[in-house]
Amino acid sequence: MPRDLLLTDYVDAEGQRIVDSLFEWLRIPSISADPDHSASVRHSAEFAADLLRDAGMEHAQVVETGGAPAVYADWLHAGPSAPTALVYGHHDVQPVDPLDEWALPPFEPALVDGECRARGAVDDKGQLLFQIEAARGLLQRHGRLPVNLKFLIEGEEEVGSPHFEDLLHEQLERLSCDVVVVSDTTMWGPQVPSTCVGLRGLVAFDLTIRTAAGDLHSGSFGGSLPNSAHVAADLVSSLHDGDGRVALPGFYDDVRPLTEAEQRSLRLLPFDEDEWKRKAGVARLEGEAGRTTLERVWTRPTCEVVGITAGYGGEGMKTVVPGRANVKVTFRLVPDQDPERVAEVFGAWLAARVPEGVSLEAEQVGSVGPALTDPDHPSVGALCRAIERVWGRAPLLTREGGSGPEEALGRVLEAPVLYLGVGLPDDRYHAPDERMVMDQFWKGLIAAGELWGEVARAHG
Numbered sequence: 001m002p003r004d005l006l007l008t009d010y011v012d013a014e015g016q017r018i019v020d021s022l023f024e025w026l027r028i029p030s031i032s033a034d035p036d037h038s039a040s041v042r043h044s045a046e047f048a049a050d051l052l053r054d055a056g057m058e059h060a061q062v063v064e065t066g067g068a069p070a071v072y073a074d075w076l077h078a079g080p081s082a083p084t085a086l087v088y089g090h091h092d093v094q095p096v097d098p099l100d101e102w103a104l105p106p107f108e109p110a111l112v113d114g115e116c117r118a119r120g121a122v123d124d125k126g127q128l129l130f131q132i133e134a135a136r137g138l139l140q141r142h143g144r145l146p147v148n149l150k151f152l153i154e155g156e157e158e159v160g161s162p163h164f165e166d167l168l169h170e171q172l173e174r175l176s177c178d179v180v181v182v183s184d185t186t187m188w189g190p191q192v193p194s195t196c197v198g199l200r201g202l203v204a205f206d207l208t209i210r211t212a213a214g215d216l217h218s219g220s221f222g223g224s225l226p227n228s229a230h231v232a233a234d235l236v237s238s239l240h241d242g243d244g245r246v247a248l249p250g251f252y253d254d255v256r257p258l259t260e261a262e263q264r265s266l267r268l269l270p271f272d273e274d275e276w277k278r279k280a281g282v283a284r285l286e287g288e289a290g291r292t293t294l295e296r297v298w299t300r301p302t303c304e305v306v307g308i309t310a311g312y313g314g315e316g317m318k319t320v321v322p323g324r325a326n327v328k329v330t331f332r333l334v335p336d337q338d339p340e341r342v343a344e345v346f347g348a349w350l351a352a353r354v355p356e357g358v359s360l361e362a363e364q365v366g367s368v369g370p371a372l373t374d375p376d377h378p379s380v381g382a383l384c385r386a387i388e389r390v391w392g393r394a395p396l397l398t399r400e401g402g403s404g405p406e407e408a409l410g411r412v413l414e415a416p417v418l419y420l421g422v423g424l425p426d427d428r429y430h431a432p433d434e435r436m437v438m439d440q441f442w443k444g445l446i447a448a449g450e451l452w453g454e455v456a457r458a459h460g
């Protein structure tokens with residue numbers, strides 16, 4: 001751990017109190033998916049507001065939403081020419097089942113081999129606490145922060161942030177900022193620091209194909225009329241071409257090429273294909289021709305059939321021509337694809353393929369835009385310098401294949417989103433024995449302390 005950074009002494013002096021505080025927060029079972037835990041989610045929000053108040057942040061309060069409560073606090077005394085940063089994280093956690101696969105009870109945090117074990121340790125209370133403690137340390141040691149700082153802590157991230165965008169719009173003025181910092185992501189490895197610059201978006205469809213009013217006897221009718229399962233299979237098989245590319249016309253037109261810095265990072269990341277296969281439990285990899293696995297999951301759009309239902313799937317055999325089939329399809333999107341435009345193109349593509357006399361209904365059931373932070377933005381440079389100072393190596397640029405509330409943050413607040421995440425790929429997110437490697441936690445705290453000065457300098 002580097003010795004000469006702003007918060008090194010603070011960590012030495014306050015380490016035990018910080019761990020106690022982390023444990024206390026982790027003991028609150030704030031599972032947002034379970035209505036029986038709503039009192040705990042509220043308790044967790046109140047606890048976070050207290051942490052922020054104790055840290056010296058002002059206006060710390062629980063903020064009501066249409067669902068579980070969020071938390072807000074700010075410190076706005078850096079002066080009018082200083083930039084304003086907003087830290088985002090979430091205080092709710094995933095459910096804990098299967099409970100019998102936990103080595104230790106999920107809400108009784110413990111330190112084991114330098115790891116904090118508990119539900120929420122890395123996702124996301126631990127990653128938020130290092131941000132809160134960095135602000136506390138700077139205020140305690142220096143009496144001020146180099147930036148105007150705001151915190152927004154959500155209580156529904158683990159259930160898909162259903163009220164988050166409304167909250168952003170309702171509180172737009174109070175949340176306005178020059179840069180958003182998210183601490184809810186991972187690094188490539190403890191020796192390979194990295195920062196995320198983009199997330200894929202998503203648009204999903206539920207397709208219902210009807211060839212008849214109901215299932216028909218395959219002896220009496222089979223061979224004389226359309227079969228809904230065959231129609232579904234035809235549609236599914238024509239979604240991709242022979243090169244594994246999505247066959248919708250113009251599907252790739254809006255895909256933004258990677259910057260030089262991103263291409264370089266993709267080349268430098270130590271990626272083990274066999275390990276990837278082992279983790280996935282598969283014997284072979286496939287996808288868009290001419291692309292590496294990381295390119296495919298981070299930087300390229302996809303179409304996946306997530307479910308097909310038709311006809312009889314029970315014991316033995318049933319002699320029917322199925323009259324109805326259901327296909328669920330998701331598209332993962334990358335910058336600058338627009339979910340609504342993809343929806344239009346997909347609708348037209350389907351309409352052109354359905355045989356006459358067959359009915360097809362396509363219902364759109366979800367849509368999130370892709371998110372991208374320009375890797376050449378000066379605040380990304382500021383973040384990279386802060387990380388390099390602590391980890392001793394400049395971070396590589398990564399992306400995430402999934403989607404999250406970060407897209408709404410960047411779009412609604414019109415600010416670049418930076419990712420100071422210290423989670424590791426083996427931290428067992430959403431799984432039994434979730435952990436936070438404490439060395440990463442302390443480094444995150446010290447990096448957060450370095451970050452604000454860098455952001456202020458990059459802004460000026």
Ligand SMILES: [Zn+2]
Nearest residue numbers: 123124157184
């Ligand atoms: Zn999270």
